[in-house]
Amino acid sequence: MGNGKVKVAMIGAGSWGTALSLVLADNGHTVYLWGKNQQTIDEINKVHENKKYLPNILLPDGIHGTTSMEEAVRDAAYITLSVPTKAMREVIKQIIPFVKSPITFVHVSKGIEPESLLRISEIMEEEIPKELIKSIVVLSGPSHAEEVSLRHPTTVTVSSKSMEEAQKVQDLFINSNFRVYTNPDIIGVEIGGALKNIIAVCAGITDGLGYGDNAKAALITRGLAEMARLGTKMGANPLTFAGLTGIGDLIVTCTSPHSRNWRAGNQLGKGRQMEEVLNDMGMAVEGIRTTKAAHQLSEKYNVELPIASALYNVLFNGGDPKKAVDSLMERGKTSEMEDLINILASQYIE
Numbered sequence: 318m319g320n321g322k323v324k325v326a327m328i329g330a331g332s333w334g335t336a337l338s339l340v341l342a343d344n345g346h347t348v349y350l351w352g353k354n355q356q357t358i359d360e361i362n363k364v365h366e367n368k369k370y371l372p373n374i375l376l377p378d379g380i381h382g383t384t385s386m387e388e389a390v391r392d393a394a395y396i397t398l399s400v401p402t403k404a405m406r407e408v409i410k411q412i413i414p415f416v417k418s419p420i421t422f423v424h425v426s427k428g429i430e431p432e433s434l435l436r437i438s439e440i441m442e443e444e445i446p447k448e449l450i451k452s453i454v455v456l457s458g459p460s461h462a463e464e465v466s467l468r469h470p471t472t473v474t475v476s477s478k479s480m481e482e483a484q485k486v487q488d489l490f491i492n493s494n495f496r497v498y499t500n501p502d503i504i505g506v507e508i509g510g511a512l513k514n515i516i517a518v519c520a521g522i523t524d525g526l527g528y529g530d531n532a533k534a535a536l537i538t539r540g541l542a543e544m545a546r547l548g549t550k551m552g553a554n555p556l557t558f559a560g561l562t563g564i565g566d567l568i569v570t571c572t573s574p575h576s577r578n579w580r581a582g583n584q585l586g587k588g589r590q591m592e593e594v595l596n597d598m599g600m601a602v603e604g605i606r607t608t609k610a611a612h613q614l615s616e617k618y619n620v621e622l623p624i625a626s627a628l629y630n631v632l633f634n635g636g637d638p639k640k641a642v643d644s645l646m647e648r649g650k651t652s653e654m655e656d657l658i659n660i661l662a663s664q665y666i667e
Contacts, residue, residue, distance in 0.1 A: 322346050323394035325489070328408060330357055330382065331600070332370040332462035334399030337425060339466055340495045342379030350382050351389040358382035374466045390415040395423055395489065397456075398441075401601035402428030405437060409444040419451040421482050423475075427457060427510035428603040429610035434617065436507040452482035455503060456490065457510040458561040459569035461576070468494040474561045475499055476506040498561065505557030508548040510566060514604030515611055515625050516540030517570035517578035518585070522631070522638045525586020532642070536624065537567050543622045547611070550618040578604035585631065586638050608632055623648060 322345045327338045330352025338348040352358050360366050361382030365375055383389050390396060390412055400408050405426065422445065424437050435443070438453045458473030465471050475490075475497055477483040483499050491497040500506055516536055523532040544567075545558040557563055570576045574583075581602045584594040595602060609632075611625040627645055630636035 321488075323489075324349065324392055326351065326389040326393040326396045327399060328386075328389065328397065328412065329399035330354070330361070330367065330370070331399065332367075332466075333425060334397075335361075335367045335371050335374075335376070335380075336462035336465040337397065337399065337456075337490070338380045339374070339376060340490055340492065342377035343468075343494075344489070344492055346379065346489070348380045349389040349393065350380055351384070351386060352382065353384065355384055358384050371462065371466050386411050387415045393420070395421050395486070397423040397425060399425045402426055402430055402437060402440075402603060403601070403606060405430075405440050406444050409441065413445065413449070416445075416449045419449055421452045421454060421486070422450065423454045423456055423486055425456045426603075427507075427514060428607050429508075429511045429614070431606060431609040431613060434610055434614055436504070436511070438503060438507060452477055452479045454479075454483050454486045455506055455510075456486065456497075457506050457566070458498075459565040461569065461573060463575050465495065470494060470496070472496045472498065472561055472565070474506055476501065476503040478503060500557060500560065500562070502554040502557045504551055505548055505553030505555075506562045508551060508553055509544055509558055509562040511603070511607050512544045512547065512611060512625075513540070513563070513566045513570055514578045514602075515608050515628055516544075516567055517576050518582035518602075518604040518608070519624055519628055520571035521576075521579040521582020521584075522586035522628075523642060524579075525583040525588075526639055526642065528642070533571060537564075537571050540571075540624055541567055543624055547614060547618065547620045547622060550620050551614075577602050581605065591632055605632055 324347045325341050327334050327348050327350045330350050338350045341348045360368055426437055438455055441453050454475055454477040456473055456475050460471050460473050475483045475486045480501055487497045487499055520533050520536050541564055545555050549555050577600055581594050608628050612629040615622045627641040631638050631641050
């Protein structure tokens with residue numbers, strides 16, 4: 318393709334995969350956007366729209382829709398995965414037969430797998446043969462697909478065990494509308510991106526209950542403390558949670574109706590049942606599945622996660638949302654600085 322322009326396979330034709338395909342096409346790359354739904358793929362190719370996931374957005378000519386995994390992956394310079402955590406293993410198994418040499422895999426999803434308690438990059442390392450992995454890079458940050466597709470200013474972070482490959486992915490995506498930073502802390506980047514969805518569901522619940530900005534500010538701030546508390550136990554750098562994939566992603570997901578996690582929580586706060594909410598949304602709500610994983614992680618690492626525990630009780634034990642909020646307010650007295658001291662101390666304890 319010349320001039321540094323390459324073919325990129327984008328696996329997952331939902332809102333985020335489509336929006337990132339638009340970014341790549343704007344940068345002159347050729348994107349093969351894979352999806353299972355033939356109607357969606359036909360729309361992308363014939364009218365340059367993805368009406369279900371990104372209505373009223375005209376997609377550039379550089380995006381080619383396909384339901385053929387072989388066509389998507391063949392001769393691609395990068396394979397980017399934009400699928401829900403629960404589908405990650407199954408989709409990777411479909412990709413592998415068509416990968417003939419080592420390649421950089423990029424994932425742009427946010428979640429933790431319950432039971433195995435693996436981050437997405439760890440799932441990829443399990444499922445992809447080592448000889449086919451050039452590198453695994455994660456792209457994450459405060460980014461609504463709807464706003465990215467309108468080319469509104471957006472900043473994200475890329476991370477990898479190989480910072481050289483992370484910088485190549487940075488170059489692949491970065492443009493005047495979509496600014497990409499690098500961060501060597503892949504654990505923190507993935508943990509922040511996953512756990513913030515839990516707090517976003519809770520923020521939606523408080524809004525659904527009719528509480529105001531005070532409650533939301535408390536949730537975001539104390540939610541950040543929970544993310545950092547668990548993340549540092551898992552090996553993350555606490556400073557990552559003060560960045561785009563920590564506080565940045567928390568702000569955007571907890572305060573916007575664009576967030577499907579916020580929308581799901583909002584409906585729960587208004588008294589609807591979880592199954593009914595998920596059926597109506599028709600899209601993955603990663604925060605619900607991640608809540609189960611966080612509950613298991615809190616037990617594994619012996620870390621107290623009051624907000625995540627309260628949400629777990631609502632989602633999986635039939636707890637009342639209002640009583641869950643009340644229980645958080647009635648917890649025993651503690652010091653706000655205690656978390657900060659413990660997190661910083663953990664950096665100096667072998």
